[in-house]
Amino acid sequence: MQLTITPENPVEWFALKANLVPVPLLHAQIMPVVAKAVLEASDKGVFEAMKDKPQSVDELAAHLQLHPKALGELMGLLTALDYFHYENGRFALTRMARRFVLKDDAMSVHGMMVFNNRVVWEWMSHLGDYLKTGQGIQYHETLSKEQWAYYQQAMVAATGTEAREFGRRAPVPKSATRMLDIGGSHGQHSVVLCRKLPALRSTILDLPPAIEQSAPFLARQGMGDRVGYQPGNALTDDFGTDQFDIVLLSSLAHHFTPEQNQLVTNKVAKALRSGGVFIVNEFIRPDITTKPDLVGSSTDLFYGLSSTAGNYLIDEIKHWQTAAGLKPHKVVHYRTIPSRAMVVARKP
Numbered sequence: 001m002q003l004t005i006t007p008e009n010p011v012e013w014f015a016l017k018a019n020l021v022p023v024p025l026l027h028a029q030i031m032p033v034v035a036k037a038v039l040e041a042s043d044k045g046v047f048e049a050m051k052d053k054p055q056s057v058d059e060l061a062a063h064l065q066l067h068p069k070a071l072g073e074l075m076g077l078l079t080a081l082d083y084f085h086y087e088n089g090r091f092a093l094t095r096m097a098r099r100f101v102l103k104d105d106a107m108s109v110h111g112m113m114v115f116n117n118r119v120v121w122e123w124m125s126h127l128g129d130y131l132k133t134g135q136g137i138q139y140h141e142t143l144s145k146e147q148w149a150y151y152q153q154a155m156v157a158a159t160g161t162e163a164r165e166f167g168r169r170a171p172v173p174k175s176a177t178r179m180l181d182i183g184g185s186h187g188q189h190s191v192v193l194c195r196k197l198p199a200l201r202s203t204i205l206d207l208p209p210a211i212e213q214s215a216p217f218l219a220r221q222g223m224g225d226r227v228g229y230q231p232g233n234a235l236t237d238d239f240g241t242d243q244f245d246i247v248l249l250s251s252l253a254h255h256f257t258p259e260q261n262q263l264v265t266n267k268v269a270k271a272l273r274s275g276g277v278f279i280v281n282e283f284i285r286p287d288i289t290t291k292p293d294l295v296g297s298s299t300d301l302f303y304g305l306s307s308t309a310g311n312y313l314i315d316e317i318k319h320w321q322t323a324a325g326l327k328p329h330k331v332v333h334y335r336t337i338p339s340r341a342m343v344v345a346r347k348p
């Protein structure tokens with residue numbers, strides 16, 4: 001998936017073709033405003049306040065105690081971005097907005113918006129330093145308790161869409177009884193697999209502050225003791241021997257260096273039973289020699305900034321797996337999320 005400029009008439013089409021449109025102005029002036037406007041709108045409750053009925057700017061401003069002129073400007077931009085449509089003096093949520101930005105929808109990204117607004121936005125000012133030093137923020141070591149809560153809610157939000165496809169397409173043994181979900185946080189991946197495979201039980205290994213914040217979410221899934229937590233650290237803990245049929249490492253490899261990922265993969269290989277699978281579920285670093293890609297490369301830079309690590313090529317992930325004695329099994333590319341894949345290996 002790419003972010004492209006769509007001309008709306010033949011003159012604009014020609015201007016683009018003739019290289020007359022200053023595209024960098026879109027990136028430098030328009031996109032930062034767009035991103036911050038969407039984040040603030042979500043954080044200030046603008047979308048939620050429109051859930052039940054269309055409203056005028058004055059009605060909405062009075063309800064949210066916001067400045068009518070400033071809110072009018074925001075609503076104009078959000079309408080251009082397809083969050084609202086405007087009719088007879090009132091704004092109403094679009095179908096897209098109803099699905100993805102209201103708090104209660106299973107596919108909602110609201111939690112991610114609040115985390116990005118209250119925590120991540122400030123990180124962006126460190127990008128210049130990161131480019132000079134290569135040293136990321138290492139946020140797992142510095143988050144406050146409140147920020148851990150925003151982070152874990154963001155992870156729930158980020159996985160709403162993914163978990164459905166993961167549950168349908170992850171190539172797991174049907175007879176699996178034990179799963180280890182490393183850095184599993186909210187447990188949505190474990191939950192979908194346990195619902196699919198009646199004999200499966202999963203253990204989520206995560207850092208204690210993550211568990212403290214995500215446990216209430218997992219409890220609401222009604223899995224009882226079939227999905228449980230083990231507080232620990234994947235880099236220092238032993239995972240045992242011949243214990244698991246499925247081990248999942250979802251969105252954690254991008255926080256680790258190649259050496260740390262090799263270490264974790266070696267421990268996974270020991271902990272898997274024969275015939276068990278190791279799924280590395282990740283954004284994939286695009287191969288610049290074949291096709292540049294927006295999602296893979298922007299997340300790569302973001303994980304560098306946030307964790308001094310980044311995305312990996314499919315071949316790099318396979319290399320950790322084969323070096324640990326596992327056999328490459330399948331690569332499943334998500335249909336609903338660009339640049340994301342499950343890189344799966346089996347224990348012989």
Ligand SMILES: C[S@@+](CC[C@H](N)C(=O)[O-])C[C@H]1O[C@@H](n2cnc3c(N)ncnc32)[C@H](O)[C@@H]1O
Pocket residue numbers: 140155156158159182183184185186205206207210232233234235249250251252255
């Ligand atoms: C980006 S989140 C991914 C959450 C979930 N697996 C998913 O795919 O949505 C990374 C998770 O890994 C956890 N984590 C980070 N470092 C870890 C470590 N050294 N050991 C165990 N978990 C860790 C974080 O606390 C967080 O819950």
